[in-house]
Amino acid sequence: MSDVKKVVLAYSGGLDTSVIVKWLQETYNCEVVTFTADIGQGEEVEPARAKAQALGVKEIYIEDLREEFVRDYVFPMFRANTIYEGEYLLGTSIARPLIAKRLIEIANETGADAISHGATGKGNDQVRFELGGYALKPGVKVIAPWREWDLTSREKLMAYCEEHSIPVDFSNKKKKSPYSMDANLLHISYEGGILEDPWAEAEEDMWRWSVSPEAAPEQPTYVELTFEKGDIVAIDGETMKPHEVLEKLNKLGGDNGIGRLDIVENRYVGMKSRGCYETPGGTIMLRAHRAIESLTLDREEAHLKDQLMPKYAEVIYNGYWWSPERRMLQAAIDETQKSVSGVVRMKLYKGNATVVGRKSEQSLFDESIATFEDDAGAYNQKDAEGFIKLNALRLRIAAGKGRQQS
Amino acid sequence: MSDVKKVVLAYSGGLDTSVIVKWLQETYNCEVVTFTADIGQGEEVEPARAKAQALGVKEIYIEDLREEFVRDYVFPMFRANTIYEGEYLLGTSIARPLIAKRLIEIANETGADAISHGATGKGNDQVRFELGGYALKPGVKVIAPWREWDLTSREKLMAYCEEHSIPVDFSNKKKKSPYSMDANLLHISYEGGILEDPWAEAEEDMWRWSVSPEAAPEQPTYVELTFEKGDIVAIDGETMKPHEVLEKLNKLGGDNGIGRLDIVENRYVGMKSRGCYETPGGTIMLRAHRAIESLTLDREEAHLKDQLMPKYAEVIYNGYWWSPERRMLQAAIDETQKSVSGVVRMKLYKGNATVVGRKSEQSLFDESIATFEDDAGAYNQKDAEGFIKLNALRLRIAAGKGRQQS
Amino acid sequence: MSDVKKVVLAYSGGLDTSVIVKWLQETYNCEVVTFTADIGQGEEVEPARAKAQALGVKEIYIEDLREEFVRDYVFPMFRANTIYEGEYLLGTSIARPLIAKRLIEIANETGADAISHGATGKGNDQVRFELGGYALKPGVKVIAPWREWDLTSREKLMAYCEEHSIPVDFSNKKKKSPYSMDANLLHISYEGGILEDPWAEAEEDMWRWSVSPEAAPEQPTYVELTFEKGDIVAIDGETMKPHEVLEKLNKLGGDNGIGRLDIVENRYVGMKSRGCYETPGGTIMLRAHRAIESLTLDREEAHLKDQLMPKYAEVIYNGYWWSPERRMLQAAIDETQKSVSGVVRMKLYKGNATVVGRKSEQSLFDESIATFEDDAGAYNQKDAEGFIKLNALRLRIAAGKGRQQS
C-alpha cells in the first residue's frame, strides 16, 4: 500500500468522507486532495474547505458544477426520454460521470496517481465512479475504503473518529435521517431503514423536496416550456440557463406534489433494492419532452428511439457514460433532436403533471390531413385499400396454405 | 359488385352502421348479417336487435364478449407493460382483433363471403379489422363503405336516411358529442372537434368516465391487487373474473380522477392525430403490474421485456394481433410471467395511482443481501473490485491505446 | 391524365423503357425527359442518347454516377456490415435511392412535375423509386406504367412497338436472357425463368460476372485491403477512388468464383421471391470490413451495431434510404467508424474469400493481456472471481429461492 503518492477524494465534507481523508493519509501514507462539487444537492459546499484544512489537506477543490451538470449530462439524457426499468429517472446515475471526470482531471492537474470515493461495495455508485475513472485514465489506482477497511459499523466509525480527533459535527445533517440519501439538481434519493421492507409504505416525513399531493395547492399551476433541439431553454417565455431551468421546475414540481417515486430496482451488482426518489423537475421535463416530440418527430425515428431507450438507460445506470456504446447511442439520439423545438403547455396539480397543449413551427401534425371534416382531397381514402391488402398479403398467403392463425 | 352474397357487418346499432346496413343491401344486393358485441362500451347492446330487424336483417348476432375480451386480449397485452409511443395504453387497438375474429367466425357459420365495418379510410381501425379478417380467412371480401360511398358529409348521410326511411333516432347519443368517440372496457377515446388543434386544452365536460382530479375525493383510497402469473385475479382479497377486475378498477380509477391522457400519436396510415383517452383501470393495472414484476422478475428478463415492448406495442397498434410476430413476442412475454404473482398495494388520490407496497412469495428481493446493515457475509464486498476491473478492461485497454474517451 | 406537363423517366435505352417513352407521350400528352445513368451496370450508356432522340425526346440526361454511387451509398451501407435476411447484400436496393434523387433533381431543373420508371407493380423497386421521389419532392406525380397500362404480355408489347414504329433492336441484349436481370457496380441479379421453382438449381450459364469455383484458378490470390474510417481506400497499397476499389474487387472476386448467392427472400410487398445474385467485390468487402472491425471496434459498440443491422438492412431494402430513421441509424454507425482503419489480408480461392491477417494502428488487441504466456501482471486472474460472483448473484438468489433453473 506504499505505492500511492497522492489521491484525489470525492469529498462531501460529511463525517464519512472526513474519516476517509484521515484513513487514506494513515493507511497509504499519502497526500489527499479533496474535491467537493455543488451539483445542486442543496447544501453549502464552501464549509468543506475548513473541514478539509482541519484534516491537513493542502489541495482543496470546491466547484460549482451545476450548469455543466445539467447542460452536458441531464439534458442529453432527457433527449432520449430515459427511464430505467419503466420508472426510475436515473437521478443518481447521471451525476457520477461528471464527478468521475473531475476526479481524473484533478488527478492529472495535481499529479495524483489515485482517486477515492465514499461509495460502498454493494451499490452501483462504486461501479460508476470507477468505470469512469478507468475509462478516462486507464492506469489510475482506485481506492474504495468501504471495500477495504474494517470500519463496518457506526460504532467502529465513531471510535475511529474519537481516536483521530475528527469532530463528529462534521456529520452531515442529512445523515441523521434513518435513510441513506443522495441529492443533486435532478433528484434526491432515499434507501435503507424501513424501506428495506418493500411492503412498508414510506413515511410522509421522509420526503424533503416535495409536499404531498394532499398538501399541494387547490389551484393548478399552468406553465409553458420552450424547447430548442430537445432541450428546455425558456419557462413561461423567460430564457434560462440549463440549471436554472431545472431549479425552477424543481420548485414548481415540488410545490405541486409532483415527482415522488417508490420502486424496487435491479442493481448492476446483482441484487434488488428498494428506493424512493423525488424528481420534481425531471418528471415535468420528461412529460413535456415527449409532448414536443409527439409533434415534431417522425414516427419511425420516434419508435426507434423508444426501442433504443432501455439499452441507453441501462448503459447509464450501469456506469458506462464514458463508453463507445453511449457515444454511439447519443449520436443517434442527437441526430433526431434537430427539429425538436416548440412550446409545451402543462398543468401542474396535486401530483399530476399533465400536458394540455403543444405547438411548434417544426410540427409534423397536418390538420388538413388529420381532420374528421372534409379534407379537400389532401388524403385519398382509396389508398388505404392497397395499403391494407399488401400489408395483409403475407398473412393471406400463410392462411391460404393452412398455417396457424390464432 | 354483384359477387357478394352475404356480408357480416360490425353493427353498433347507431346511425352510421344502420345506414351501412341499408347501403350494403342496396349496393351489393346482398344479405346482411349484423354482429353487435358488448365489450364494455357502457351501452345496452340488446336494442340493436330491433333496429336490425327494422332494417330487414334476418341473422342477428348479439353477444357479451366482456370476459373473453379482458382475459384473452387485455390481460396478455398488459403482461408486456405495453405502451405505444410512451403514453398510449392501446385501448382501441386491443378491441379490434376480437371483433375481427368474431366477424370471420360468424361469416363461416352463416356462409357469408364478406365482412364490413364502419371505420373510415383515414384511421387505424380499418387496418386492424381488415388485417385480422384477411389473416383468419384469406379469401374473404372486405367492404369498407366509408372508402367507397359518396356519403361523405353529415348532410348527405341525413338525406340518405330520409330517402331510405332510416329513423334518425337510431343515432347513438354519444354521436351528438362534438367528438368522435370509441369505448370498451379498457378505455374511452375522443378525437376531432377542438382537439384537432394540438394547442387547445380539452374541455372538462368532454370527459365521461372520470371525475377531474380537482373533483375527486379529498381522502385517498387504498387498494390491494393480487396477481397470478401476471394477471390480476383479486382485488382487496376478493377473487374476480378478468372483466370484473377491470370494471372494478375503472370505477376506482374514475372516482379518483385517474387515467386521463391527452396526446398526439402517429397513425399507421402515416399521419399524426390528436386524441384524448380515459383509461382509469388500465392506468392502475399498468403501474401495479410493473410493481409486482419489480419484485419477481429477474433483471435481465425484465430489461429484455422493456426492449421488446415498443415493438410489441407497434404490432398491436398497427393491427397485427393475428400474426406470427405477435405470437412469437407473446411466447417470450408469457415465458417470463410464470412467477409474476403476489400483491401490490396502491394509493389512489386525485389523479395519482401510486404504488406504496408490494409483496410476493416469488420475490427475488433478498433483504439479507440488500441491507445497509451488517449482512453477515451474504455479500462479499471485495467481489466488486474484480467485477469492476474486468468490466472496465475494454475501456482501459482503449484508453491506454489513446482512443477517444469523452 | 391531362394534368402532367413534363415527366422525367429513368431510361435504360432498352425496349421496355423505350416503349414507356412513347406511352407516356401518348397517354399523358406530355413531354418526356430521359435520364440514363452509368452506375456500373456494365453497358454503354451513351447509345441511349440516339434512341431517346429517335423517340422525340429533347431533354436527355446521361451521367456517370459510379463514384457517387459507391462513395455515398455502397460504402456507408457496408460500414454497417449490412445483410438482408442473413444472406443478401442489397445490391439492387442500394442503387435506387441515387436514381430517385437524380430523377427529382432533374425534375426540379427541367420544371417537370412528374417522374416515371419501368419497375413492375409486384416488386420492391417501384417502392424504392417512389418513396425516394415522394420524400424528396412531396408534390411530385409518379407514373408507374406497369401498374397502369394493359401491355401485360410480351405479345402486346411487341404489337405496341410495331404500331408505334419502335425498333425492336432497342431491346437490351440482356433481356434475351430467360431471366429478369438488374446490374450495377455492386451486383447483378437474376429472377424468373426456372428460378421460380425454389428447388431447381440455377444453371451454370446463367451467371455472368463470375466463373464457377470449379473453373477458378488452382492458385489462390492474396490481396491486402487498406481501410480508413470504415471504407476501403487502397488495394495492395495502391490508393483508389471508391468505385475503382469496387471495380477491382469485382474483377478479383469474379475471377476466383466468389460472390454467387441463391436465395428466397421476402419482398416488402408481401410475397416471397427467389433470386440469384453475383456480388464478387461486395462479398470480399463485407468479410474484410468485419475483420478490420474485429481489431478496432470496442466490444459493446460492435454488439450494438450487430443488433441494429437487421433494422438498417430492412430500412434500405424497403426503400427508406431517404428517411429520418436511416439518417438516425447512419449517425450511430458512422460514429463507430472513426477508428476503423488498418489493413486486412485476404486469400481468394475458388469461391472462398478468407481473412488470413489483419493489423491496425487503431488496434484494441492487446497481446500482452491476451497471451497464454506469462503476462507480467497485465491481467489479474483473481479479478475473474469477483466478476463471476457478482454476475452470478441474481442467478444464485433466484436459485436459492427455488426459482426454475433449467
Added chain:
Amino acid sequence: MSDVKKVVLAYSGGLDTSVIVKWLQETYNCEVVTFTADIGQGEEVEPARAKAQALGVKEIYIEDLREEFVRDYVFPMFRANTIYEGEYLLGTSIARPLIAKRLIEIANETGADAISHGATGKGNDQVRFELGGYALKPGVKVIAPWREWDLTSREKLMAYCEEHSIPVDFSNKKKKSPYSMDANLLHISYEGGILEDPWAEAEEDMWRWSVSPEAAPEQPTYVELTFEKGDIVAIDGETMKPHEVLEKLNKLGGDNGIGRLDIVENRYVGMKSRGCYETPGGTIMLRAHRAIESLTLDREEAHLKDQLMPKYAEVIYNGYWWSPERRMLQAAIDETQKSVSGVVRMKLYKGNATVVGRKSEQSLFDESIATFEDDAGAYNQKDAEGFIKLNALRLRIAAGKGRQQS
C-alpha cells in the same frame, strides 16, 4: 481451505486436470470425484478411468453425452441461426452448460459441496462453468485452480508432476501442439502460439478436422438435408439421431474443406483474442437452416429473429445458458420453428457450402403470385399504389413542411 469435503472435477484425463486432481486432494484435503464426458471431442474417454484410479479417485463418472449435447444444446442454438460477432458459431460456448449441469448433478448425487474445472482466469470458459454451477446450485463452492495456484508455467507444472509422481504421458497428445485447443462434436478451436499475432496466417498443419479447400476433391458432393421443426432429422433421406447428423455433416464438411474460420473475438472478460475454428458440420447446418427458413418462415418473424439473434448469441457466449433471459429468447425462437420443416439441397465443394434448392410442404413461397408471367389476378398491381402512397405519407408531410430530406 479446510471447509471443502468433496469436489467434482471436470476431468479430461490429460496432464493439466490430472495435476488438478492431486492439487485439490493436497490443497483442500478433500475427496475428488472425476467427471469425464464424451461430447465428440474425438478421443477415447474410457482411458480416463485408469488415470483417475491411479490418482486415488474413488468416484469416477465417464459418460457418453453426444446425443444429449446435440439434441438439447446444439440444435436449439442453431434454430436461432446463432453467430457471435458475425462469424463465430459458438462451438466452445455451447458445450459448457451441459458440463456445468452434469457437474452439479453429480455433486448432488455424491454429496459433494464443490466443483472444479481446468479453465484459466483469462478466458470465457471459467465464466461459463461457474455461472452454470451457481445458477443450478447456488450454494456450491467453485474451485478454479488456475486462479489460485502458483503453477503458472510449464516448468512449475512439470516439477509438480515429478514431485507427485504424476506420469507425464498423462499428457494429452493434443497438448503437444503449440496451440491451446478445445474440441467437441460442433467444433475444434485453436488459440495461442503464432495466432497471438493477428496478422500472422495460420499454418496449414494446424488444422485437424478438415482438408484445405486446395486438397479437397475436384468433384462436388451434393447432399439433401431434411428438417423437422427446425432440426435436421435425416441426411439424403436416411433418418438419424441428432449427434449422428452432426457426425455425418462433420465428415462431409471436413472432406470438402468446409468450416474453417480465423477471427479476432471479444471475450466477456474484456480482452480481444484471436482464434481459429473448424466447424464443418455446423457451417453446413447454418446455411441449410437459413434456407429452409427462407421458405417456411413469415417475413416479420424472420426479421424479428434476426434482430434478437445477436443478443441470444451474446447470452450463450457469455455463459448465461442457464438463465431466465435465455429461456425467454428460446421460447420466442422455438415458437417460430413449428413450421420449419422441409428439405434443403446443398452442394459442397472446396470450402463452399452452397444452397442449390429447397422445398417444403410448409412453404410460404407462392409461385402463382411471385411469377413474372401472368398471375391470373392473384396479385393486383394497383394495390401497390396505395401501399406506397400511405407508406410515403409521413415523408411527404415532412418534406412539405420543409424538413431535411437528405
